[in-house]
Amino acid sequence: MFSEPKSPPEPESPPSPVPSNPTTTTTDDDDVFHNRETFFENYNQMNKSFKIFVYPTPKSHPFANVLLPVSSDPGGNYASESFFKKSLAKSHFLTTNPSDADFFFLPFSIAAMRHDRRIGVGGLQNFVRDYVVNVSKEYPYWNRSGGADHFYVACHSIGKIAMDKAVEVRVNAVQVVCSSNYFVSGYVAHKDVSLPQIWPRQGDPPKVEPSKR
Structure with a gap:
């Protein structure tokens, strides 16, 4: 004899939602990215522990x-580069x-290479490529x-x-560039950072109304 078919089980009722705490509110200030205390705590820790190793160069180096x-x-409209160094x-x-370093600084100066007759604009790419090869x-x-x-x-x-012959530098290394370079094709927004550009002048700054500048 065939047994009678069993009726399908009744579906389980969904779990009751966890009651929210009416005393807890979420604001932008609670977000870790907008929390001042969290930011300053992390900043102070970074200020104490962050280390940079500069590849050494003897003064006798050519x-x-x-x-x-x-x-x-430093002077001129590219002085930011020299002031940074x-x-x-x-x-x-x-x-x-170097074992303590978080970052490593490649100390070549683009402006100095441009004005060095042994390198010049035409030799920038070769210099950067050869320097990185030697460092590696x-x-x-x-x-x-x-x-x-x-x-x-x-x-x-x-x-x-300057990095056209050193692809890894262009793709992987962090560029610290002046803000006028923001929109060049080689700038990678999530990786690179900007450096305020300054132009030291002699004497007192001119007093010119903004509307007449």
Whole structure:
């Protein structure tokens, strides 16, 4: 004899929603990205622990003028590049132990290379390529990240073509560029950062009304 078919089981009732706490509210200030206390806590920690290693260059190096900070006061409309290197050289972020470094600085100066007759505009790409090749052979740090934890500074607009023969630098390394370079094709918004451009002038600044500038 065939047994009578069983009726399908009744569907289970959905679980009761968890009651919300009427005393808890969510505001933009609770968001970690907008919480001042969280920001300053992280910033203070970064300010204490963040370290940068600069690839060393002896003063006797034939291109010390390109790789070392300038000794004089920077001038001209690309002075930001030189001021950055001078400030970094005296910064508490520097470390002489690369094992402690979070980032590695490639100290070549685009503006200095442009004005060096041995390099010039036509030799920028070869210089950058050869410098990175030498660094990758002498130190292990470039190869372990492909340059992703390295950065360089470029305020001159010619810097946008300086990496054409060093693809890993252009794609992986962080560009610290002046704001006038924001919209060049090589700027990657999620990776690169801007550096305020300054132009030191002699004497007192002119007093000209904004409407007449």
